[in-house]
Structure formats: structure tokens, C-alpha cells
Amino acid sequence: MLDNAQPLLKVENLHSWYGESHILQGINIEVAKGETITLLGRNGAGKTTTLRSIMGVVRKRTGKIQFQNTDLIKLPQHRVAHQGIGYVPEERGIFASLSVDENLMLPPSVAKNGTSVQEIYQLFPNLLERKNSPGTKLSGGEQQMLAIARILRTGARFILLDEPTEGLAPVIVERIGEIILKLKSKGYTILLVEQNFRFAAKLADRHYVMEDGKVVDHINANELTEKSAALHKFLGV
Template identity: 40%
Template sequence: MKPVLSVQDLAGGYSEVDILKGISLEVMPGEIVTIAGTNGAGKSTVIKAIMGLLPRSRGTVMLGDTDLATLSVEDRLDCGIGYVPQVANVFASLSVHENLLVVQGVKKPRERADAMYALFPALAGHRRRAAGSLSGGERQQLAFARALMRQPDTLLLDEPTAALSPARVDEILDYVRVLPASGTTVLMVEQRARQSLAISQRGYIIDQGRVAMQGAARDLLNDPKAADLFLGKHSEQT
């Protein structure tokens, strides 16, 4: 089976100093894959580099048979990749409904919006509310809905549970869990590594810009080295 997303020897970062020092990973069709690691390890940098938001010094990023190297962020979205950033992921001054309708490149946007309300019922009663007035969990649902409006084959999530209450964390991860059943493969960066790996098929643990460990999610959860050094023995936070 061919990977949906393949990253090989990816290096790059925010300045002349490479934060990523040769990252390689693959995501297969129908998988949820978690990227975990300590704060500052380069987890979110991987996602941003895949999306073309940061410069790279070497390496390849393939989405199926498409080399993303020369494509803009907008063109990458057109290729079937979706992205939910950690912050600034909704338009706070627009209503919930306007947030969905302004997504570009959507066929029959009103029908897609109705489908999102069916998927995220909490949003249906807030169609006219400004996105900035929603709770943290509701805003994150709206961010998911915006990304799913274009029906991406692959969805990149950058810390989807950041700053949420424990109850909302479970809610968001439940949404992630069912995405592959609707045809969307997921690559997720998550601080709550244990909870994220629990709904994943595989995982990569990054340390100082390199892949330190990789494997089946259940194996990483049970590995003492991963637990001690990267996942946290007594906390869901890494």
C-alpha cells in the first residue's frame, strides 16, 4: 500500500538554523498518526513545513504522487490536504455560518455547511453567533468544520486539544477518532500524547528535531523509554 503522505529527510525551520534535522515519516490511507515529543522538539514545525508555511533546507514532501515542493499553501489545499492550526483557526468577527461559507474552493458550500452542522451539532444552534464568542471547544469544532468543508483526503492537526478542559479534550479526540471512517487520513501533533496515541495506529516521537522513536501506537504507549523521556510518566502533558 502506498503512503498518502510521505516526508523524507525534511530539514528546515524559522531562520538560518534548522529546527528540523532530517525528519522522515509516512502516513498510510485510513490511519491516524500522532507526532509526540517534548516542548520545543519540533513537532508543530513538522506540520507547518509540510504545509509550506516554513522554509526547508532539504527533503521531500509527497502527497500521494504529488511533490509539494513548489506548491503554495493554497495549491497544497487544492491537492486534498486540510490543516487546522493551533491558533488563529477561525475568523472571530464572522458568524459561525460565515466562517464556513468563506472557505474557498467548496462545491455547493451551503450543502457542505449543512453537512458540517450534522457532524458538529453544537454548532447548528450558533449559526449566527460570532465565532469569537464561542467556547474553546466550540471554536475548535468550528476549526475542524472549516477544514472539512473541502473534504480533504488528509487532515493535519496542530495541537487540536490545546487549552481545552478535560471534558472538551475527550470530545475533540472523539471527533478525530471517526475521521478515517469518512475517508480522511489524519496526521496529528498533540501534547496529550497518551490520549492521542490511544486513538492512533502509529506514532512518531521527536526529540531535538529528529525522530527518536517510531512504531505502533500501542508499542510506544507501553515502551518505558517513551514513557520516561517523552510521554510523561504521571501526566498527559509532555
């Protein structure tokens, strides 16, 4: 699937550490422009650490994280987003000391043609109603919408989503699935971390399976049925 495309993101032999703990142990991932890719795996497999290493939140790293023509490892942390990367962190990362509107406007624009504020409020009318309340007064689902919306506003075309469905009601999960599909159809590139395999299966083109800080399997969307036995083993579902 990647054969003809020059990958947008190419992670090569990435090792990461939290203090003395060696978390990622040499992972390789490629994401082509326009693809939706998931990282699957149990808790503690290193999925979130992979996203954090790409964003530079985890600083102690070796290897290469090539994004377009830049090695992200060499950048100061605040320059990473400006390459055109949007980050929707685990537990959404809504700022309690900022209103909904301030949260939405917080991330600086990183590329032209970001979704306008008007469009965002059309897409998420709940946010408009709660515009002036503190960010963390929103429900979990609304916070997730806000976390995605504020990234769309920046114009980033490559989005890292860390467990966007965690702890949310099924109807909201469905809504988030719709949003991701919509972004996909608009040509966004998405790297998604998910525990919820059924949710991921409907969205992604390819899946990387992680275990103990390594990528242990790679599954194309059309191989899902034949590889489901192996997946069950890795995910323990």
C-alpha cells in the first residue's frame, strides 16, 4: 500500500525513555499522506509514548522521526506543531483555567486554510452554547469535540489522536467515528491510538500492533478477518 507513495511520516528505529525506563525499543512506522493508521495494543504497549515521542513531549529519544523533510527529533518541542502536526492528547488536555472559546483559540495556526471558527461552531453547536464556560465544565464528549476542533482550527493536516473514545458513551463514540471519517474524506492524515479495536477497524487503512515497546505486527484493512486470531492474542480480547 505504501509502495508508490513517499511517506509523510517515517519513524525509524525509534527508542524512547521515561527517565531510566526504556519504553520504545526500536519501532518503525510509516504513514503516507491521506492515510488513517492505528496503533493497536494493550495498555502499556507504548502507543501513547509513540505519539508523545513524535510530538517531542518525551525528550529522551534516539532514531529518526522524519516528517516531510524534517527530522522532528532535532526540533525544540514548540516547533513540532508548526510543521503542520496537530495533537489531540490522551484525556483530551482541555485547560481548566481557560474558557471554551479560549481553549479553541489557544493553539497557534500552523498552516493556512485551517477550519474557520464559524465552521467549527457550525460543526459543534454545543461548543458555541458553552463558549464562555470553563473548558473543563464540558461533558467528556464535548471536551473531546473541543480537543479535535481546536486542532482543526490550526490548519494542521496531520493529526495524532490518542484514544479519542476513551470513557465516552457509545453514541458519542459513533459521532467521533463520523468526524474521523469526514476528516479522512477531506484528505487529512491521521495516526490514531485505540484500545477499541472495533472502532478502529471501521476507520483505518492499516494497523500497527504494538507490544512491550515494539511493533509486532502490521495488518492491512483487508487482512483483518484472516489475522483476527493473531490480533485476539495481542489485544487479549
